[in-house]
Amino acid sequence: MPDFPTTEAGAPPILRLANVSKRFGAHAALAGVDLEIRRGEILGIIGRSGAGKSTLIRCINGLERPDAGRVEVEGRAIEALSDSQLRPVRRRIGMIFQHFNLLANRTAAENVALPLKIAGTSRAERERRVAELLDLVGLAGRGGQYPAQLSGGQKQRVGIARALAADPALLLSDEATSALDPETTEQILALLAEINRRLGLTIVLITHEMDVVRRIAGRVVVLHAGAIAEEGPTGRVFADPQAEATRNLLGVSAAAGLPAAIRDRLQADPSGEAILRLDLGGAAAPMPILSDVAIRHGVAIRILGGAVDEIGGDTVGRLFLGVTPRASADLPAILDQLAAATLRTELLGHVSPAR
Structure with missing residues (x-):
């Protein structure tokens, strides 16, 4: 795996959450989350099912409105924006998904071009950008193939290319490797790390897979019951977890591993x-x-x-x-x-x- 990037010292965070809370009935999905994500970093957000990961990512991209608190993307508060005001903000946030979410009746190139077409980009520019992105993700020459003709790893590469089409500032990965075999997972993680290094793109990995975070995240946040139980450099958190929720998540006990x-x-x-x-x-x-x-x-x-x-x-x-x-x-x-x-x-x- 490549070296971890050095974020720009003193640069404002690309994303900031301040005391963000969200309830669904009696259930507190998020409870006062404070989080800053620095430009150029790879951040892992881990937690058990029900910890609040999905709600957190939906608040980040504006699909959910928090009940309280502030969500800032590149310094702009988005929690009170209308849908039309949110559109340009969402173009700054790319998404890749567990099950790829590709359109089956469109080729790989057409799937990648879709965000550009919606944004009104000219056909010549779309074709240039699509070719560039397919080459970046290792699919040069496969733009004419349909999703059914591609392997799971190739589909995810198309999904990554599509997420990069609008030149986002932030890439959110929502369990993007959960449906892949170990070898393909390794390839996709290597690709994400390469994109981070070459483009300086900030990446947030939402996952329950500990090994994904261990492999490429420089910093990790542990969610538990809608709140941040612990955060810090990935090596420190995995080697010396301070919170009981983290120790339970990582399966750490004093004698675990002793014959x-x-x-x-x-x-x-x-x-x-x-x-x-x-x-x-x-x-x-x-x-x-x-x-x-x-x-x-x-x-x-x-x-x-x-x-x-x-x-x-x-x-x-x-x-x-x-x-x-x-x-x-x-x-x-x-x-x-x-x-x-x-x-x-x-x-x-x-x-x-x-x-």
């Missing part, structure tokens, strides 16, 4: 091997932490489980260790050294030697 044979033998008695969990992230993550500890304290260290990955451009991971110090009194100093080089170091317990 059952070790977990079932954990005890508080400090004799035997100390079992530690290390959450890694930031500049210290790639450093030789374990060898430094082993050399300094003369301890035996076993890696019991875990993994190291790259998320949001950062090296992050979780390791479970078995540490046998020369004396129990050495353990606090070992923990202090590990804690200074990790996001979190936790002593889960001890295990006695197997008999």
Whole structure:
């Protein structure tokens, strides 16, 4: 995956939501959402079904009017605009969908050209722009094919080209990879990252797929019960989630990933091997932490489980260790050294030697 883009320092946000709330009867779909989306970034918005993701995206593109709060697109408040006033704003927002939403009786080129035709663009300019966009998404020469003649990934590429036709400032992806197989998902994510890098286009990914966010989003927002439970750099949120809703969504628990044979033998008695969990992230993550500890304290260290990955451009991971110090009194100093080089170091317990 490509490097993550650097957004322009001090630039006004392309989208701002201030205390946005929306109810459907007794149900609060959104409850006081405050959010700024910076120009040029890829932002992931994740949450369980019913968390408010769909309502949020409909408030962003003006399909829903919030009951309270303010929605600004490129500095312009849209929540009180009439339908006719909203049209030019919506042209600044491209949409790609889970099920492509292509017109079956129109060719790929005609589907891409549709927003331009509605906007009154001349035929010559439409043809030039469509050819340019089909080439951009890897479908040069396929403009004459109908959706039924295209694979799922090709249909989504047409959908992306259509979303870019009016030269939007913001691209909203609503579960755009959910209907695709893993290999095609990877290709579409690579395409979106390339578009972000080449065009500087701001992209918002609305998804329940954790791996989509891990792969290309530089920042993530976690929605829970209509409110933002947590937000921050993707690597930090995935490696060290602060909110209980985020931990539940990511399936994080203190001993998750620790082999059952070790977990079932954990005890508080400090004799035997100390079992530690290390959450890694930031500049210290790639450093030789374990060898430094082993050399300094003369301890035996076993890696019991875990993994190291790259998320949001950062090296992050979780390791479970078995540490046998020369004396129990050495353990606090070992923990202090590990804690200074990790996001979190936790002593889960001890295990006695197997008999």
